[in-house]
Amino acid sequence: MAHSDSAHSAPAILQEVKPGVLPRATLVENNRSFAWITEKICSIIEGKTPTWWWVCFILACFVASFTVAGITYLVATGVGVWGHANPVNWAWDIVNFVFWIGIGHAGTLISAILCLLRQKWRTSINRAAEAMTIFAVVCAAIFPVFHVGRVWYAWYLFPIPNSNVIWQNFRSPLEWDVFAVSTYGTVSVLFWYVGLIPDLAVLRDRFYAAGNKLRSFLYGLFALGWRGSNRHWSNYEMAYLILAGVSTPLVLSVHTIVSFDFAVSLLPGWHTTIFPPYFVAGAIFSGFGMVLTLMLPLRAIYKLEDLITQYHIDCMCKITLATGTIVGYAYAMEFFIAWYGANPYEGFAFINRAFGHYAWAYWIMIACNVITPQFFWFKKVRQNTAFVWILSIFVNVGMWFERFVIIVTSLARDFLPSSWGYYSPSIVEIFTFFGTFGVFSVLFLLFIRFLPIMPMAELKAVTPQADVHAGHDKH
Amino acid sequence: MSAQSYGLIATFETAAGLYQAAQQVRDAGYKHWDCITPFPVHGLDKAMGVKRSIVPRFSLAGGITGFITGMSLIWWTGAVDYPLIVGGKPYFSPMFAFPVAYELTILFTAFATIGGMFFLNGLPKHYHAVLKHDQILRGMDDQFFIVIESRDPRFNATNTRALLEKAGGTDIKELEA
Numbered sequence: 075m076a077h078s079d080s081a082h083s084a085p086a087i088l089q090e091v092k093p094g095v096l097p098r099a100t101l102v103e104n105n106r107s108f109a110w111i112t113e114k115i116c117s118i119i120e121g122k123t124p125t126w127w128w129v130c131f132i133l134a135c136f137v138a139s140f141t142v143a144g145i146t147y148l149v150a151t152g153v154g155v156w157g158h159a160n161p162v163n164w165a166w167d168i169v170n171f172v173f174w175i176g177i178g179h180a181g182t183l184i185s186a187i188l189c190l191l192r193q194k195w196r197t198s199i200n201r202a203a204e205a206m207t208i209f210a211v212v213c214a215a216i217f218p219v220f221h222v223g224r225v226w227y228a229w230y231l232f233p234i235p236n237s238n239v240i241w242q243n244f245r246s247p248l249e250w251d252v253f254a255v256s257t258y259g260t261v262s263v264l265f266w267y268v269g270l271i272p273d274l275a276v277l278r279d280r281f282y283a284a285g286n287k288l289r290s291f292l293y294g295l296f297a298l299g300w301r302g303s304n305r306h307w308s309n310y311e312m313a314y315l316i317l318a319g320v321s322t323p324l325v326l327s328v329h330t331i332v333s334f335d336f337a338v339s340l341l342p343g344w345h346t347t348i349f350p351p352y353f354v355a356g357a358i359f360s361g362f363g364m365v366l367t368l369m370l371p372l373r374a375i376y377k378l379e380d381l382i383t384q385y386h387i388d389c390m391c392k393i394t395l396a397t398g399t400i401v402g403y404a405y406a407m408e409f410f411i412a413w414y415g416a417n418p419y420e421g422f423a424f425i426n427r428a429f430g431h432y433a434w435a436y437w438i439m440i441a442c443n444v445i446t447p448q449f450f451w452f453k454k455v456r457q458n459t460a461f462v463w464i465l466s467i468f469v470n471v472g473m474w475f476e477r478f479v480i481i482v483t484s485l486a487r488d489f490l491p492s493s494w495g496y497y498s499p500s501i502v503e504i505f506t507f508f509g510t511f512g513v514f515s516v517l518f519l520l521f522i523r524f525l526p527i528m529p530m531a532e533l534k535a536v537t538p539q540a541d542v543h544a545g546h547d548k549h
Numbered sequence: 550m551s552a553q554s555y556g557l558i559a560t561f562e563t564a565a566g567l568y569q570a571a572q573q574v575r576d577a578g579y580k581h582w583d584c585i586t587p588f589p590v591h592g593l594d595k596a597m598g599v600k601r602s603i604v605p606r607f608s609l610a611g612g613i614t615g616f617i618t619g620m621s622l623i624w625w626t627g628a629v630d631y632p633l634i635v636g637g638k639p640y641f642s643p644m645f646a647f648p649v650a651y652e653l654t655i656l657f658t659a660f661a662t663i664g665g666m667f668f669l670n671g672l673p674k675h676y677h678a679v680l681k682h683d684q685i686l687r688g689m690d691d692q693f694f695i696v697i698e699s700r701d702p703r704f705n706a707t708n709t710r711a712l713l714e715k716a717g718g719t720d721i722k723e724l725e726a
Contacts, residue, residue: 108587108691233622241626245638250648253619257652261659268663272588276689283686298673301680302688304584306670308594312602313666317659320608324655331648531588534691542568542592 103380108534115526116280118376123523131519137512144506145220153223155502162485162497167217169477170507172332174214175255176473179325180361181207185265186321195389197532198381203365204266209517211259213510247334254331261324265317273526275300329353343423343484346411352404356476359397362390363469370463381528384457391450391462394469398447423484431496432483435475442472555678555726556698557709559718564590567693570716571596574695577712581701585679585694604665611661612654619650678724
């Protein structure tokens, strides 16, 4: 009709829409079979304990002994052995607590939020990331529990009336934090365990076939009689989805409530409404830093390149970049609001952070958290595994300093110059914190030795041969 | 035959093969049967005629219980059992009770979800006939099984075996109860 011209006779409107076929990133490379996946993951557990594992384990135990020594000394002497003194009564203990809790957040982000967003690349890293969450919460819990002083009364954190039958103060964010962190720890363990059940059943049957009755019994005990029934899978998948659904608001709420510990107070530098989103972004940033720190060596040692592909590393680097940039924005916005709010105390707090006694900590924080992730814009950087690993260490360091800057600078310079002070950690605090890396490593090493480091069932489900429709979408 | 029969088990090498066979068993009208798979096969629920899971009902009940627990705990301890003025704040307000109630909602939902899932699945279970199958190791690894139980009203040793064979099942065996 009128639309057709002499040069081109095709109709202006297509008869049928033919969307271009976008290639999907391969999640398991080299077209591996189901059996290969099972063998690859199980052989890590079934094989002989490698020498490097023992070396690392003994080293980790040695480092962990510093925490044990520090805490033992504290319990035997009193909480005064830490460097806390007026006006800085929160320092490394809370810094370390927030640092470790934040690290845990990437694990839950990977397992829950990415599950809801159907980011299938999460499958190969979610098990280890969830383990990281749980172990990080364990390390985090050490600090507030021992900071209460008489640790044998720590159970009064929970709603149990004291000897004067007075109840806990639920108007306090610290009490909210008790609920937030203990719920977080519990739900993380449950989520992790539910994910482990089908894989434990695999190990149960493999050890049974290999004639190792004891280990078969132990794995079987925790596999709870799982038999791969599809009627079970149906309920299982629904339960997993709901757990992901509740873990998502949970992970967002935990660091929000942690930030309330500060934001609800009146101290300049703490009393800001930006804290909840800023803390959550920072937590995810630090967590992804830690995931990279842990997964890259693991990938190299166990030759998992087909399962943790370059695509996975790319994704993790990009999330680190995104959250790191959000954190950088938050730093800038804090300064802006301090000026715009025209509160002299608030303005001073921020000038003091950048140029006061703790300026060194502030600029380490800026360098590590704002500048470091910017390297991830470049594909060349993301493809250089060793460099990515080094950058991830900087992220970990930077996020520790962020908490230090927030907590210590604000306390050291509050309203009245007469009450100003300068805080330095005591050797006991340094030992206790240093040791938590050992505690974390001991737990993580035990995990990679005795539990499947990747969810086999989930990995199999994202391979091409798991698709019963062979690419066609007819249900 | 010495032991009592639990049913027939047939092996399928691929997920697609199992999917096709499941549709045939479903259409033949069986009720007491199951697929054994090493991972959740997408779309198999529909092929088996399994209804949407009712786990969310447990979750909802858990969540409501958790929220009410949190709110009433703070109201009762703060406003009823031992009212105490702290910082001039009210004895009870849903505002400051919210974070705790929120966390308990999530905590109780998680427990109810997992508890409900185990309850519906009949787990933990110490013994099951399927786990006695000599190839169960492969069922956890890379093979797929269909099990049709002998208690199904339509079960008939000859016809059921024929159905499984026609559907492409190999290595069809009888399972001891």
